[in-house]
Amino acid sequence: MAKDIYIGEIVSNEEIQKEFFLMKVKLGNAFDDPLPGQFVMIRIAGLTDPFLSRPISIYSFSRSKKFCTIELLYRVVGKGTRILAGLIKSSQVEINGPLGGSFEIDESKKQIIFIAGGIGIAPLSLLAEQLYRNDCLSKQEISFYLGAQTADAIVGLDKIQKLCYNIQICTDDGTLGRKGFVTDAFQKDIKKYSAADTMIYTCGPKPMVRKLGKILHGSKFHCQASLEERMACGTGACMGCAVTIKDNKGNLTHKRVCADGPVFDIRQIVWE
Amino acid sequence: MAKDIYIGEIVSNEEIQKEFFLMKVKLGNAFDDPLPGQFVMIRIAGLTDPFLSRPISIYSFSRSKKFCTIELLYRVVGKGTRILAGLIKSSQVEINGPLGGSFEIDESKKQIIFIAGGIGIAPLSLLAEQLYRNDCLSKQEISFYLGAQTADAIVGLDKIQKLCYNIQICTDDGTLGRKGFVTDAFQKDIKKYSAADTMIYTCGPKPMVRKLGKILHGSKFHCQASLEERMACGTGACMGCAVTIKDNKGNLTHKRVCADGPVFDIRQIVWE
Amino acid sequence: MIMNKQKLKVDVNLAVQIGSLKLKNPVMTASGTFGYGEEYADYVDLNKLGAIVVKGLSLKPRLGNPPPRIMETAGGMLNAVGLQNIGVEEFINEKLPYLKNFDVAVIANIYGETYTEYSKVAKKLSSVKGIHALEVNVSCPNVKKGGLSFGSDPKATAEVTRRVKAETNLPVIVKLTPNVTDIAAIAAAVEKAGADAVSLINTLTGMSVDLKTRTPHLKNITGGLSGPAIKPVALRMVWQVVQRVSIPVIGIGGIMTAEDALEFLIVGAKAVQIGTANFINPRATLDVIEGMQNYLIENKINDINEIIGTFQS
Amino acid sequence: MIMNKQKLKVDVNLAVQIGSLKLKNPVMTASGTFGYGEEYADYVDLNKLGAIVVKGLSLKPRLGNPPPRIMETAGGMLNAVGLQNIGVEEFINEKLPYLKNFDVAVIANIYGETYTEYSKVAKKLSSVKGIHALEVNVSCPNVKKGGLSFGSDPKATAEVTRRVKAETNLPVIVKLTPNVTDIAAIAAAVEKAGADAVSLINTLTGMSVDLKTRTPHLKNITGGLSGPAIKPVALRMVWQVVQRVSIPVIGIGGIMTAEDALEFLIVGAKAVQIGTANFINPRATLDVIEGMQNYLIENKINDINEIIGTFQS
Ligand SMILES: Cc1cc2nc3c(=O)[nH]c(=O)nc-3n(C[C@H](O)[C@H](O)[C@H](O)COP(=O)(O)OP(=O)(O)OC[C@H]3O[C@@H](n4cnc5c(N)ncnc54)[C@H](O)[C@@H]3O)c2cc1C
Ligand SMILES: Cc1cc2nc3c(=O)[nH]c(=O)nc-3n(C[C@H](O)[C@H](O)[C@H](O)COP(=O)(O)OP(=O)(O)OC[C@H]3O[C@@H](n4cnc5c(N)ncnc54)[C@H](O)[C@@H]3O)c2cc1C
């Protein structure tokens, strides 16, 4: 599992939905097989503004004899992503990765539940794909709760539809699927699932993950949450991406999202 | 004569010779007719690195009903010009101009002599073109001394060949034309010209202009030199582009190359 | 032509008050970056500006430093102009009349190498019409004598303030240097000495080296660093000073956009000055003013004063 | 894989001497930007480095500041990590053994909130093998107690220096803060107190504001500015300090390339540290070393020491 920096060539970079882009990047074959939940730090080769690289999850990965290709699914939220979105085919990007730890797969769990908010679907898709491919599970046993503010912010549906049987879509404004928060939708169904046989994977905006943490608090459900923090190095050196964690002994510590995460046991996350 | 900022679209940007580029930029029709010797400050729209705009002389200008086009002839010498050279067709540049004063045309002078070093040919070409078009002169009366370190650094010849009859080319290494400095070549010929009927226009590297200044020192030849200094504003506000000038009363002052120049009477320039 | 966005009808209030000085908006030009105003008149309708702070004026004309005087840096630039200026007399006779044609506050930035020079310049400028305030530069880091030594010492800065106040009825803004350990202490000293406002920051002293020749890029060796590179330092200092003094604070340093300017207002600056940004975008001042209006409209705030000092720390 | 230029056979000397400490080249990692070395071992052959300066160590483990801790700025970044670290004990037991596997000088950056803490940390680190020097951080601007107050006062800085020297036989490098009026005076005090070298600069204190929430981007409100934005200030301070002291000076601040590093050596730094650049390019240290070699070869200089201090001012 070695990380390294690569010059990637953009194969395509399309706006698949308003403000959501899918970037295909061709990389040297030395790039390690990424595990679900891992991410890359991306920057535009030679450009110093924006100054820091941007962390983006690996949405999909494929390898041919000569090279490998990663897909990044990203939303334009600010300066850096706006500039990424402007890149045309065959532009060069610097890719540092694969970085971070990954979701743990527990073969003993028969029921898998994904809970994603908006772009949070990115790392979960790769995981769903892998679970499906490994066929340690059949389609029936994967449920996907996908939420967003509005229909326009629901992305990546096509892919997960191939992988999951039970897909619940929620939008805050009701423009698609159920009206309301995805966490509420999950809470309504929670009795359907047995904590012992179920593994929950989640990724999304802080408020959503936090809400889910509250819902699961005290329950026996095991839930792995992928978190986001601003990053500088992405490799565990700068201590910039801290998240407050309560360890098993109950002590508060600061863990690095990039190196100790991005995936954490939702019970350990301390919200201010 | 109003200056302003314009978004220009690159029509073409070709390496006409190793490290020398010719950039054609399409501008709104509001862009003022430039006078020979004037320049623009150019930067890449939206890019903050390199931070300062770059001053480049207007090499040629044309106006159609809908828009006007300027040509910039530039040499890659560092970061900014390297990035300019990388721009592809239809990229956008910010153009501030036309800036600075211009060469003075003195109809009474029957003989015109141009002395250019390397890229110094850029502003002189526009002047030669204008003199020729105004036909205040016939081809015969324009002599052009063009020098550079080596043959590869002689540019813009094609254009001036159409305008000038007597063209003297010099290279330090003798790879093209006479071997030696262009200033020496001119000095050899100086007796051929009568100071009273002659106007000398020069632009080139500091050492060349300085040498020419020495040669003309004490003589009656009138010589207008276009100078270069680092610039920030290009519009006379920052006092950054100072050159030391001895005024008619013999006092030393600092003049602004961007606003008081770039063209100065060579006799007034004070070299440290 | 760019950045010429269509003017939107707005009834939001941008006017701010710096002591007795009323400005139609909080956006001023920073001294030394806007010449005497006319240099930018082709790009900017000077009537639209909150105030024009002119290039630093000294008692006698100054030749300034020998070239080269500027160099580009990462996200900024170094300058060692050395306060070249035409002197207060010529300013009054040659430049001020032009500025009087506009409905804009004119602030004279003054500079001296001795207490008496400061007094004399202040007195001369106070005897003429058309100047609305004095900004006292005690901080120009480029000139070995004067500037730095005054501005880095609370006592000397206070004394300059008293001398200037003694000679003028105009509002006196003292412009502070960032090249100090405790800028808030100096601001406090200046307030006590009677300043009507403080403006900060001036440039951070820096240098850069030409590798080919192993000589400095600036003939003066060191120069003043300005531009977005210094914005975080400027914002921090403004915030510290705002907490320490009760006179108005004017924020300066690396402001390129309305967003940058708003950060300064939010931490408590009553107005801002735009400097180096003018070189990058000659219409930067107007773009900042327009951006402020849009911000207020989008956030349904009808008075810029309502956001000043609303920082939630 | 990029920046993996083919290694050229070179017989130029890059070795430098910092007091009694011999380095195979003048390129070190800056404390807090390279973890404990292993974080970058995938990108960099640690044996190739001049020295590894580890993350600042305190007597007891430190939780550090609450998140968010970093923010991007123009040409740089702000950080308020608050010296989170595992403490000197765990460093010795968990991290040092790994570093001992490499043929590289290990410099422990130490930090205390009291004189006694500095002494104790220094003592502990001096009692074990595998540490080649101590770098004393008197300047971390992020922690209200300690750091800043020591580093901005010549007397306190000198006292820290004496305390540490009293506890160790290792070369002691004192790392200076740039947030002062006269850094050369502090360097002089530190030299007098017996320091073997000084390193500068630490970060400039800055801040930035989130417009949407009107809250600071950093939970700690202020943070340390680093990166190319501060390079001109760092270079100026190094030049000033070099003129004032005779002990070796280590240049730090915004170094991204070999050219940047060479500017520091030319003004007189005996070595440099690469900090924030590691985040932008994990192989920055190696690229700088290789660039220095190429510069020497192109300029037909066979010893890096021949260019140190050759600035023509
Ligand atoms: C491990 C990880 C995986 C991620 N995966 C994805 C993904 O697959 N798709 C996607 O669209 N986004 C993803 N993000 C979020 C993404 O990094 C931010 O949207 C992006 O950095 C915003 O940059 P910007 O310049 O557009 O925004 P700006 O607000 O201009 O950025 C300013 C600074 O804040 C940082 N920043 C802003 N928002 C975030 C955020 N939510 N998380 C971390 N840093 C932030 C930026 O990196 C930059 O340093 C991920 C974040 C992390 C930590
Ligand atoms: C009035 C005027 C007209 C010019 N016309 C032309 C032209 O037609 N064609 C052409 O090739 N060049 C011309 N130049 C020179 C051109 O501006 C520089 O070559 C260019 O700025 C170099 O930028 P860089 O980033 O590539 O070099 P760098 O060395 O990386 O630039 C660093 C800084 O120094 C400045 N600088 C470096 N060299 C010069 C120089 N010779 N003159 C002024 N500033 C400099 C840059 O603008 C920048 O601010 C002109 C200069 C002036 C002042």
Ligand SMILES: Cc1cc2nc3c(=O)[nH]c(=O)nc-3n(C[C@H](O)[C@H](O)[C@H](O)COP(=O)(O)O)c2cc1C
């Ligand atoms: C070229 C130049 C000249 C300056 N001249 C002066 C001056 O004469 N008096 C003064 O008080 N400040 C002067 N300054 C400082 C600016 O007014 C301002 O304080 C500083 O540049 C920081 O703001 P900025 O980052 O927006 O440029 C000058 C700055 C520059 C770049």
Ligand SMILES: Cc1cc2nc3c(=O)[nH]c(=O)nc-3n(C[C@H](O)[C@H](O)[C@H](O)COP(=O)(O)O)c2cc1C
């Ligand atoms: C994230 C981060 C953490 C840092 N931690 C420390 C530290 O623990 N001790 C210290 O002396 N300096 C610390 N520094 C300062 C750097 O060592 C260096 O002095 C500063 O960043 C300037 O160099 P640069 O511009 O190359 O980064 C830290 C800097 C950064 C960016």
Ligand code: FES
């Ligand atoms: S981003 Fe540097 S430690 Fe995580």
Ligand code: FES
């Ligand atoms: S470049 Fe600003 S005055 Fe000439």
